[in-house]
Every structure is written in structure tokens, then in C-alpha cells.
Amino acid sequence: MKPEINPRKIVVLTGAGISAESGLSTFRDNGGLWCNYRVEDVATPEAWARDPEIVLRFYNERRAQARNVQPNAAHEAIARLEEKYEVAVVTQNVDNLHERAGSTNVIHLHGLLSEARSTADPSLIYERGLDDLNLGDLCEKGSQLRPNIVWFGEAVSNISIAAEEFPDAAKVLVIGTSLNVYPAAGLIQSARGRAEKILVTLDVDRPPYGFKWMRGKAATVVPTLVDQWLEQQPSA
Ligand code: OAD
Numbered sequence: 569m570k571p572e573i574n575p576r577k578i579v580v581l582t583g584a585g586i587s588a589e590s591g592l593s594t595f596r597d598n599g600g601l602w603c604n605y606r607v608e609d610v611a612t613p614e615a616w617a618r619d620p621e622i623v624l625r626f627y628n629e630r631r632a633q634a635r636n637v638q639p640n641a642a643h644e645a646i647a648r649l650e651e652k653y654e655v656a657v658v659t660q661n662v663d664n665l666h667e668r669a670g671s672t673n674v675i676h677l678h679g680l681l682s683e684a685r686s687t688a689d690p691s692l693i694y695e696r697g698l699d700d701l702n703l704g705d706l707c708e709k710g711s712q713l714r715p716n717i718v719w720f721g722e723a724v725s726n727i728s729i730a731a732e733e734f735p736d737a738a739k740v741l742v743i744g745t746s747l748n749v750y751p752a753a754g755l756i757q758s759a760r761g762r763a764e765k766i767l768v769t770l771d772v773d774r775p776p777y778g779f780k781w782m783r784g785k786a787a788t789v790v791p792t793l794v795d796q797w798l799e800q801q802p803s804a
Contacts, residue, residue, distance in 0.1 A: 585744020643669035683716035
């Protein structure tokens with residue numbers, strides 16, 4: 569049975585585009601990371617098995633880029649929604665800009681740049697900040713540490729808890745994602761027909777069914793939308 573829609577509930581699904589104006593690269597835009605790197609070389613378990621040094625270098629570059637960035641007006645606006653709504657932020661991003669902006673319920677689908685995990689025991693996860701991770705950095709059991717990032721071909725362990733956030737949401741706001749990568753992109757299928765559904769991106773082939781596309785930069789479009797929602801009386 570479907571749950572009641574909660575008029576105060578908003579789910580926000582974000583991708584790399586929301587962090588672009590903070591200075592982090594996206595993946596599939598012109599000049600994006602996947603124009604300059606092959607996924608198979610840097611973001612798969614096979615790449616790690618073949619040449620962990622290349623993989624570590626790629627993520628150390630991502631950490632170096634992330635060291636000096638700040639949340640932008642879009643991250644901050646999403647955090648403000650909590651003044652009036654129950655908000656779940658589901659993000660494909662591996663930065664922590666939502667948390668730094670003040671969002672308190674953030675579900676990371678693809679891991680976090682600031683974490684490393686043991687290659688011998690996946691339950692051993694370490695918060696290390698944005699320092700480089702190198703060959704020879706070991707877990708407490710003496711095994712090499714790897715980035716705690718979900719690579720292509722690996723299970724997205726947070727997908728079920730993320731999926732639970734959608735069916736009772738009165739509003740679904742999707743920002744800065746090309747909706748190319750599954751299972752993350754499939755989450756919006758669990759949104760209700762009656763929910764208000766908005767997509768904020770610079771481009772999209774075809775907005776998903778039922779979504780209103782607000783074309784523009786997240787740091788411009790999202791704060792205005794959030795102001796409107798904060799003025800509304802949430803109603804079913
Ligand atoms: P993509 O690079 O595929 O898509 C970025 C989206 O953001 C595009 O739709 C752009 O139009 C939009 N965009 C760019 N700049 C924007 C801005 N300033 N404001 C609003 N929108 C903007 O990134 P993702 O969809 O996040 O996974 O990619 C999904 C996953 O693919 C990533 O999590 C990563 C990648 O491979 C892993 O590495 C596991």
C-alpha cells in the first residue's frame with residue numbers, strides 16, 4: 569500500500585551540477601571529468617585491481633579540488649527548507665557541501681571523498697578529511713585503504729533507504745543531474761503522480777514524465793524557488 573503524502577515532506581535529489589558553481593567539475597558536460605578520463609581507467613573495481621595508483625591519483629585530484637570550495641547559494645537554500653519542511657537530501661555527489669550548508673538529513677548514494685575504506689573489510693570506514701590517499705595507507709588490519717566511493721559495477725548500498733524517502737513526498741526537487749546513472753536516476757520513479765516535481769539543470773534531452781523543467785544555474789534558480797516554497801502554507 570502506498571503511504572499518505574506528507575504535505576511537509578520534500579525530497580531533493582542532487583548531482584554534480586549543484587556543486588559546479590562552487591568550483592567542482594561535473595562529469596558529462598562539455599569539459600566534464602568523463603571527457604578527460606575513461607571511467608574504465610579510474611572508477612571501476614577492475615581499474616583498481618589493474619592500477620590502483622592511477623585510481624588514487626584521480627581521487628587525490630578530486631580531493632585537491634574539493635579542499636578550497638564552499639557551499640553555494642543552492643546548497644544554502646536547500647538547507648533553509650528545513651525551517652518549514654521535513655527534508656531529505658539524496659545526493660550522488662561525493663563532496664560534503666550539503667552538510668556544510670546546514671542540511672541535516674543527507675543520504676550519499678555514491679560515497680564520500682573524505683572517507684577511505686579497507687580493501688579487506690568493507691565495514692572498516694575511516695573519515696580522513698581531504699588529505700591524499702596513497703599506496704601504503706593501511707587499515708587497522710594492515711590492508712590497503714581505497715576511496716569510499718561507489719564505482720561502476722558496485723552495489724549502491726544506500727539505494728533502499730533513499731527510495732523510502734520518495735513515496736510520501738509532496739515535493740520532489742531534482743537538481744544538477746543528467747539522470748544518466750542508475751539506480752540513482754530510477755529513484756524518481758518512486759515519486760507520486762500528485763507530487764510537485766521540478767528539475768533544475770542547464771540541459772536535458774527530455775525532462776522526466778511529470779517534471780517541470782526550470783532551465784538555469786542552480787545557484788540562481790534554487791534560492792528563488794525555495795523562497796516561494798517557504799512562503800507557501802504546505803497543504804496536501
Ligand atoms: P553529470 O555530469 O552527468 O550531469 C550534470 C548535470 O548538471 C547536467 O544535466 C548539467 O546540465 C547540469 N548542470 C551543470 N552545471 C549546472 C549548474 N550550474 N546548475 C544547474 N545544473 C547544472 O553529473 P551527475 O548526473 O551527477 O558517479 O552524474 C551522476 C554520476 O555519474 C556521478 O555521481 C558520478 C558519475 O559517474 C560515480 O562516479 C559513481
